[in-house]
Amino acid sequence: MKKLRIIWQNLFVLVSAVLALFLVLTAAAVFLWQSTEEGRLPAKTAVVLHAINHNLVDLDINIKPPRIVTGDSPGGTSLLREDFYIPVQGEAQIPVRMYRPQGEGPFPVIMYYHGGAFMEGYGGLDTHDNILRSLASRTDSVVIAPAYRLAPDHIFPAAIEDSYTALQWAFANAESFRGDNSTISVMGDSAGGNIATVVSQMARDRDGPDIASQVLLYPLTTFQDIPLASRDVYDSGYYLLSRSVMYKARDTYTPEEWMWNHPYTSPLQADDLSALPPALVLTAEFDPLRDEGEQYARRLSEAGVPVKASRYRGVMHGFVSFYEVMQTGRNGLQEASAFLNQAHHGALVFRDQYELQVKQPPQGIDRVREQTEAFAIAAYLLGRTGADLLTTQHIRGRTWIE
Template identity: 75%
Template sequence: MLLVSVTALAVTGAAVYLWQTTEEGRLPPKTAVILHAVNNNLVDLDIEFNPPKIISGDGSGGASRPSILKESFQIPVQGGGDIPAVMYRPRGEGPFPIVMYYHGGAFLEGYGSIDTHDNIIRSIASRSSSIVIAPGYRLAPEHVFPTAAEDSYSALQWAERNAESFHGDIDRITVAGDSAGGNLATVTSQIARDRSGPDIQAQVLFYPLTTFQDVPLASREVYDSGYYLLSRNVMYQARDGYTPEEWMWDHPYTSPLQADDLSGLPPALIITAEFDPLRDEGEQYAERLHAEGVPVRTSRYRGVMHGFVSFHEVMQSGRSGIQEASAFIRQANNEQLLFPDEFAVQVKQPPQGIDGVKEQTEAFAIAAYLLGRAGADIFSSELGE
C-alpha cells in the first residue's frame, strides 16, 4: 500500500512538473493543472469543474456571504426585441448601489453568456453589497456592430429608469465586464458620456479587448496559441463576426484604445493577466486613460491566464482579482477612491507563503483527481513511459 502511494505521488508530481513547463514560461502549479484540464477536455470551459469540496471551497475566502436574491427577466432593446438579464440584489430596502456586468465571450454565439459567468456576477454582488445586473446582448454573426454596444447601453438606461422598483441608487452606478464584456463596459461608458447619461461613477475591466485594429502587441504574438484560453483564431472570428466591415475596426465604440477622446470617462480599475493575448492592450488602454486625465488603477496578475477570475472558486489569484474589484466598487460607492499620481502597472505576485503552500497542495490534489478520471495510460504516454 505504501509503495502504491509513493508511486502515485511520484506520477502526480511528474505530471504537474510537465504541465508547468511551457515555451512561454514556467507556470504556477495551480495554473498549470487547470490549463491542462481545460485544454484536454477533462473539464468544461464553462466553469462546471467541481473538484472535491475539500479543495474547492466556496470562493468566499472563509467570509460569510450576505443574503442575496436572484431574479431573471427580460430587458427591451432597440428594434422591439428583448435581451435576457439576471439580477442579484441584497435583501432590504436600500437604496443599493448598482453594478452593470457585461459578460465575455468574443461577441460570438456559443462562447459566453450570463449563465457561464454567473459565478463572477454572484460573487461581485455578494462582496460589494451592490445590486448586480447582468444583461445578455445579441451576438454575432447574426447581430453585428453596433448591436452589442447598443444593447449594453439600453440595459444601462433600463436600470436607471427602473431603479426605484428594485431599490437601486442611480447616483451610484458602476459598469464592469470581462474580455469582450470589458470592451462593452468601457464602450458603454463612452456612449453614456456622449449621450449625456446615465452618469457612471466607475468602471471595472477584467482583461478587456480594447482594439480590433492590427496593431503590434507582443502579448498577442506570444500567447496566441489558445492554450491560455484565448487564441488568435478566436480573436479573428470575433472580428470577422462582430465587425465584418473594416471601417468598424476604427470606431471608438469597438476600439477604444484608438479613440480620439477618452476624457470625461469614469475612474477605472483595469485587471490584466500575465499569460493573456489581451494583456498589452488592456494596459495600454489604462495608460491612455491616465494620459487623458481619467483616474486609473492597473493590476497585472502574474502566473495566470485569460479568464482567470472565472476560476475564483479554485484559484487564489482569481479570488484576489474578485476581491480587488469588489473593494474598488465599495470605495467608489463610498467616494473613497484613491489613485497614484503617476501611471504604473502594479504587479500582483502569485500566492506566497502559506497561501502558496495551500495552492500547491490543492494543485497536486486536483492533479491526482484528474489523473484518476483520465486513466494512467494518457499520462504515462505524456511522461514518456
C-alpha cells in the same frame, strides 16, 4: 501467525511502493504541465489549464440556483435573483439577470457585461453567474447583467446599443429594485470589458447616465492590427484565448473594416478618452489581451482619467472566473470589489502618477495551500487518465494527448 505477519508486511511494502510511485508520477506530471515555452506556470495554473485543455473537467456551469441564494461573503449575504426581459432597439427584447441584496436600500448598481468574444456559444449569463453572485455579495450592490445580442446574427453596434439601453433601463427603473441611480458602475470581462468602457463613452457622448466607475477585466481594446507582443506569444489558445478566435470575433462582430477603427469597437485608438469614469484595469500575465489592456489603462491616464492597473502574474485569460479554485482569481475579484466599494462611497484614492502594479502569485501559506491543492487535483486527474500520461507530448508550450 508468523507467516501471516510476513504476508501483511510484504503487502504493506507493496502498497507503500505503489503509493510512492504514484506520488512521483504526480510530481513529474505537474512539473511537465508547468513547463511551457512561454514561461514556467505556478502549479495551480498549470493543473487547471491541463484539465481544461484536455476536457478532463466539466466547464458547463449552467447551474440554476433557487430564487433565493446565498452569497459567498463571510457573512453569507442572502441575495434575490431575478431573470426577466427588457426592450431594446428594433422592438426586440433581451434577457437580463439581476442579483440584489435583501433590505430597504437603496443599493449601488453594477452593470456587468459578460465576456465571450461577442459571438454565440462563447459565453453568457450562465457561464458568468458565479461572478455576478459574488459581486452582489461582496459589494452589497444590485448587479444587473444584460444578455446583449450576439454575432453572427447581430453585428456591431447591436451589442453596445443593447448594453447602453440596459444602462438607461437600470437608471430609469432603479427605484423598483431598490437601486441607487446616482451610483452606477460598469464592469465586464474580455469582450465585456470592451463593452463596459464603450458604454462609458456612450454615456459621456449621449449626456448620461453618470457612471461612478468602470472595472475592466482583461479587456479587448482594439480590433486593429497593431504590434502587440502578448498577442503573438500567447496566441495558441492554451491560455484560454486563441488568435483564431480573435480573428473570428472580428470577422463576425465587425465584418466591415471601417468598424475596426470606430472608437466604440477599438477604444485604444479613440481620439478622445477624457471625462470618462475612474477605472480599474486588471490583466493577466499569460494572456494575448494583456498588452492592449495595459496600453489602454495608460491612455486613460494620459487623458486625465484616474486609473488603477494591476497585472496578475502566473495566470491566464479569464482567471477571475476561476476564483472558486484559484487564489489569484479570488485576489483579483477582491481587488475589483474593493475598488467598487470605494467608488460607491466616494473613497477612491489614486497615486499622483500612473503606475502598473504587478501582483505576484500567492506566497507563504497561500502558496503552500495552492500547491497542495494542485497536487491533489493532479492526482485525481491521473487517477482518471493515468494511462494517457505515457502518450503525452509537450509541444509549443501545451500538452497534447494523442
